[in-house]
Amino acid sequence: MFCVLFDMGMAAIMFIIGILFYKSNGKATNFLSGYNMRSTxxxxxxxxxxxxxxxxxxxxxxxxxxxxxxxxxIQFVGIGCLIAWGLWLVLFAFLLIERHKRER
Structure with a gap:
């Protein structure tokens, strides 16, 4: 049961942060790593x-x-959590690769 709640909590956190970024009208750029260090x-x-x-x-x-x-x-306790983190790491790696391409 803990793994299900943990996964749901992480999904909620990611979704809420995504909504806040989306609705920020550009004000959330200060939270982007490296962007806040750039000159005007x-x-x-x-x-x-x-x-x-x-x-x-x-x-x-x-x-x-x-x-x-x-x-x-729900069916296989703990396996879903491992799969979720694995998929999340892949998505995070794609984000880093895309960001690196944009900054060239």
């Missing part, structure tokens, strides 16, 4: 509203593996 001139090159919407969507997508993990944990 460099920040003008980016569409902050669209950037927050993109990251918000990405965070909401990162909630899906935890929902899948919760469903799997």
């Amino acid at each position: 001139e460099e920040r003008k090159k980016y569409d902050e509203i669209q950037m927050c919407k993109d990251y918000g969507k990405r965070m909401m997508y990162m909630a899906i593996p935890f929902l899948i993990g919760a469903v799997i944990d």
Whole structure:
């Protein structure tokens, strides 16, 4: 039962953070690693509203593996949690790769 609750909690956290980023109108860019360290001139090159919407969507997508993990944990305790974290790490790696390509 703990694994199901843990997966649901992680899904809720990811989804709520995603919603907050999406609805922030660009104000959440200060929470993006590295972006808050850029100069004002460099920040003008980016569409902050669209950037927050993109990251918000990405965070909401990162909630899906935890929902899948919760469903799997109902039948196979602990396995769903491992699968959820594995899928989340893959999504996180794709995020880092895409971000690296954008910053070139």
